[in-house]
Amino acid sequence: MNRRPKLELLDKRRIEQIIDDALELLSKVGVFVENKEGLKLLDEAGAKIDKKKKRVHIKSELVQRCLKSAPKEIKVYDRVGRLALDLKGYNIHFDPGSAALWIYDLKKDKIREPVTSDLIRFAQLTDGLKYLKAQSTALIPSDVPKEIADRYRLFISLLYSSKPVVTGTFVKEGFEVMRDMLVSIRGSEDDLRREPLAIFDCCPSPPLKWSDLTCQNLIDCAKSGIPAELVSMPLTGATAPVTLTGALIQHTAENLSGIVIHQLAQKGSPIIYGGSPACFDMRTGTTPMGAIETMMIDSSYNQIGKYFGLPTHAYMGLSDSKTLDYQSGLESGIGAILAGLSGINVISGPGMLDFESCQSMEKLVIDNEICGMAYRLIEGIAFRKEPPFLELFKEEYLEKGFLTSPHTLKWFKEEVFFPSQVIDRFNLGEWLKKGKKTAVWRANELIEKIISSKSFDELSTEKKNELFKIIQSDAKKYGFDQELKKRFKSL
Amino acid sequence: MEKKLKGFLEECYNAVLEGDKQKAEKLATEAVKSGYDPYLVIENGLVQGIEKLGERWEQGTCFLPELVLGAEAVKAGISILQEPILKSKAGRKNLPRVIIGTIEGDIHDIGKTLVATMLSANGFEVIDLGVDVKSDNFVKMAKKYEPKFLCLSSLLTTTMQNEIRVIEGLKKANLRKKLKVMVGGAPASLSWAKEIGADLYAENAISAVKVAQREIGHESKRK
Numbered sequence: 168m169n170r171r172p173k174l175e176l177l178d179k180r181r182i183e184q185i186i187d188d189a190l191e192l193l194s195k196v197g198v199f200v201e202n203k204e205g206l207k208l209l210d211e212a213g214a215k216i217d218k219k220k221k222r223v224h225i226k227s228e229l230v231q232r233c234l235k236s237a238p239k240e241i242k243v244y245d246r247v248g249r250l251a252l253d254l255k256g257y258n259i260h261f262d263p264g265s266a267a268l269w270i271y272d273l274k275k276d277k278i279r280e281p282v283t284s285d286l287i288r289f290a291q292l293t294d295g296l297k298y299l300k301a302q303s304t305a306l307i308p309s310d311v312p313k314e315i316a317d318r319y320r321l322f323i324s325l326l327y328s329s330k331p332v333v334t335g336t337f338v339k340e341g342f343e344v345m346r347d348m349l350v351s352i353r354g355s356e357d358d359l360r361r362e363p364l365a366i367f368d369c370c371p372s373p374p375l376k377w378s379d380l381t382c383q384n385l386i387d388c389a390k391s392g393i394p395a396e397l398v399s400m401p402l403t404g405a406t407a408p409v410t411l412t413g414a415l416i417q418h419t420a421e422n423l424s425g426i427v428i429h430q431l432a433q434k435g436s437p438i439i440y441g442g443s444p445a446c447f448d449m450r451t452g453t454t455p456m457g458a459i460e461t462m463m464i465d466s467s468y469n470q471i472g473k474y475f476g477l478p479t480h481a482y483m484g485l486s487d488s489k490t491l492d493y494q495s496g497l498e499s500g501i502g503a504i505l506a507g508l509s510g511i512n513v514i515s516g517p518g519m520l521d522f523e524s525c526q527s528m529e530k531l532v533i534d535n536e537i538c539g540m541a542y543r544l545i546e547g548i549a550f551r552k553e554p555p556f557l558e559l560f561k562e563e564y565l566e567k568g569f570l571t572s573p574h575t576l577k578w579f580k581e582e583v584f585f586p587s588q589v590i591d592r593f594n595l596g597e598w599l600k601k602g603k604k605t606a607v608w609r610a611n612e613l614i615e616k617i618i619s620s621k622s623f624d625e626l627s628t629e630k631k632n633e634l635f636k637i638i639q640s641d642a643k644k645y646g647f648d649q650e651l652k653k654r655f656k657s658l
Numbered sequence: 659m660e661k662k663l664k665g666f667l668e669e670c671y672n673a674v675l676e677g678d679k680q681k682a683e684k685l686a687t688e689a690v691k692s693g694y695d696p697y698l699v700i701e702n703g704l705v706q707g708i709e710k711l712g713e714r715w716e717q718g719t720c721f722l723p724e725l726v727l728g729a730e731a732v733k734a735g736i737s738i739l740q741e742p743i744l745k746s747k748a749g750r751k752n753l754p755r756v757i758i759g760t761i762e763g764d765i766h767d768i769g770k771t772l773v774a775t776m777l778s779a780n781g782f783e784v785i786d787l788g789v790d791v792k793s794d795n796f797v798k799m800a801k802k803y804e805p806k807f808l809c810l811s812s813l814l815t816t817t818m819q820n821e822i823r824v825i826e827g828l829k830k831a832n833l834r835k836k837l838k839v840m841v842g843g844a845p846a847s848l849s850w851a852k853e854i855g856a857d858l859y860a861e862n863a864i865s866a867v868k869v870a871q872r873e874i875g876h877e878s879k880r881k
Contacts, residue, residue: 201765266815268815268845280849307815313819313822314819317816337815337816338816372765372766376765378763378764378765378790379763380763380816402768404723405768406767406768449721449722449723450715450718450721450722451862452722452769452772452862452863522844524844524845
C-alpha cells in the first residue's frame with residue numbers, strides 16, 4: 168500500500184478540546200432557531216427553549232444521540248445510476264463552486280450576468296471534465312424570473328449533464344419542485360433515497376443561527392433522504408471570534424446543531440459535515456476564500472468532522488481574483504492541493520473567482536488540471552516490487568538510457584499524471600511556434616472541443632418531457648411558461 | 659480663546675483617531691460646559707476625525723475595527739453635543755434622515771450595521787430597522803419618518819429579490835419620488851440597482867457615506 172499523504176493541523180487533544188467547548192456552547196449559550204417545525208422537533212426531544220429569544224439550549228447527550236444515527240458513508244449516483252461519489256474516509260471529489268451571480272466572459276474581458284445558454288454550456292463542459300466528479304448549479308440565470316431561478320438551474324443541469332448535482336434552494340417553495348425533478352429521473356421517492364442524485368446545501372447564519380428558510384431546507388432534506396450539506400460560515404472577527412480556534416468552536420457548534428435538527432426530522436438521513444468559513448479581511452470587509460487562514464480553518468474542521476466519522480465538505484480551490492491571473496491560479500492551486508491532502512470528501516470550488524461570486528469556464532478547465540494533480544498527489548509514492556531494483560540499473564540502460572527499457576514502458580503511464588494541453592510543457596521554440604498562448608487561451612480552445620464532442624449520456628425523451636412538465640407547471644405560476652416553451656421547443 | 663479652541667478641536671479629532679469613546683464623551687461634556695459651539699465641535703473636531711480614518715481606510719492603513727471604534731466615538735460625542743442644540747431656540751438643524759435595514763429573509767447584520775454606524779458618524783440621522791425587515795415595514799417606516807434615504811442591505815442572492823417588493827410598495831404608497839433608495843451588500847451592484855429601479859448603490863460603508871453626501875450636495879471638509 169502507498170502511504171496516503173495527509174495534512175493534519177490539529178492533534179487529537181485539540182480536536183477533543185474544540186468539541187468539548189462547542190458542546191458547552193450549545194448547552195449554555197444555545198442556538199437561535201427561527202423555524203416553527205424545527206423548534207417543535209427540538210422541544211419534543213427535550214431541548215430547553217428560551218421562547219422569547221427563540222434560543223435553543225442543546226445538551227451533549229442529544230448531540231451524541233444524533234451523531235450516532237447520522238450515516239458514516241454517503242454514496243451519490245449519477246443520472247444513469249453509476250456510483251459517482253463515495254463520501255467516506257479520505258476519498259476526495261471535486262465539483263464546481265456553486266451559485267455564482269456572474270460569469271467571466273473572456274473574449275469580451277467582462278464580468279456579466281449569466282443567461283440560459285451559459286448554464287447549458289457550463290453543464291456540458293463540466294460533464295466533459297474528467298476530474299470533476301459532480302456538477303453543481305454553478306450559475307444563477309438572469310433571464311428567468313428570480314422566483315424560480317433555483318429550480319431552473321437544476322432543470323438545465325439535469326438535462327445537459329449526467330453527473331450528480333450539488334445544489335440548493337433559494338426559497339421554501341423551491342424544494343418540492345426540485346425534489347420532484349430528481350424523483351422523476353429516478354422513478355420514485357424510494358429509488359431517489361436509495362440512489363441520491365443531488366446534494367442540497369443548508370446554511371446556518373453565523374453566529375449560531377438557523378433562519379426559517381435554511382432550517383426548513385434541512386428538515387425537507389432529512390425527510391426526503393436527499394443528502395444535506397451543512398455550510399456553516401463563521402467569519403473571523405466579524406460574525407465569529409477572530410481566532411481560528413474560536414471560529415472552529417463556533418463552526419463545530421453550528422454543524423452539531425444542524426445535525427441535531429436534521430436527525431430529529433428523520434433519523435438516519437444522510438448529512439455532510441461542511442462549511443464555508445472565511446478569514447474576514449479587516450481592511451476591506453470582504454471574505455477571502457483564497458486566504459491561507461481560511462483554508463486552515465477548512466482543513467481543521469474537516470478533521471473534526473472526520474473525528475465524528477461523518478463525510479465532509481469545504482469550499483476550496485477557488486480564488487478572490489476578479490480575473491484570470493497569477494492570483495487566481497495560486498489561490499486555486501493551493502486550495503485544491505490542501506483540500507486533497509486533508510481528505511475532504513466534497514470539494515466545491517473549481518471555476519470560481521471573486522470570492523464565491525463569479526464563474527469562469529476557462530478557469531474550470533484549468534482547475535480541472537489542478538484537481539487531476541491533487542488526485543495524483545494523494546495516491547502517494549508507490550513501491551513496486553518487480554523487478555528486483557538492481558535489474559533496473561543494467562549496464563545496457565546505463566549506456567543507452569532508460570527511455571525504452573521494459574520497466575519504463577510498463578510503468579510510465581502509471582507513475583505520471585499527464586495534463587491536457589492547458590498545461591504547457593513544450594520547449595520555448597515549440598511554444599513560440601504555437602502562437603505564444605497563455606494557459607487561459609489554451610483552456611478557451613479546449614472548451615469548444617469538449618462541448619462539441621457531445622459524449623455525454625443523453626436523457627431519454629420521455630424523461631426530458633417529464634422534467635419539462637414539472638418546470639413548466641411551476642413557471643406558469645410566474646407567467647413564464649410560454650417563454651419557457653419557446654426556449655425548449657423540442658420538449 | 660481662539661488658540662484654546664483650536665487645541666480643543668484637535669483633541670476631539672485625536673479622540674476619534676484613537677477610537678476612544680470615553681474621551682470623546684468627556685470632551686463633548688466639557689464642550690457643553692464651556693459653551694463651545696456644538697456644531698463647530700462636531701464638524702471641525704469629531705467628523706474630521708472620522709473622515710481622516712475613512713481616508714486611511716481607503717489607503718489600507720486603517721483596519722475596520724479601528725474605523726468602527728472611531729465612528730462609535732463620534733456617535734457618542736454627537737449624542738452629548740446634541741442636547742444643547744435641541745434646547746436652543748434655533749432648535750435642531752435637520753439632519754438628513756436615513757432608514758436602513760437588512761431585507762426580508764436575510765438575517766445578516768454586520769455590513770448593514772457598519773453602514774448605519776458610518777452614516778450616523780458622518781452627520782446623518784439613522785433609523786436602523788434591524789434584520790429580516792418585511793417589505794411592508796420598510797414602506798410603513800418610510801411613511802412615518804419621511805427619510806431622505808432608504809438603504810436596503812442583502813447578503814444573499816436568494817433574498818435580494820425581495821428588494822423589488824420594497825420598491826413596488828413605495829410606488830404604491832406614493833413615496834417613491836420622495837426619497838432615494840440605496841442598495842448594498844455582497845450580491846448587489848450598480849446594474850442590480852438599475853434593474854430594480856433603485857437610485858443608488860454603494861460597494862462599502864465609506865462609499866455609502868460619500869454617495870449619500872453627494873446626493874445632498876454636501877462637500878467634505880476634509881483637511
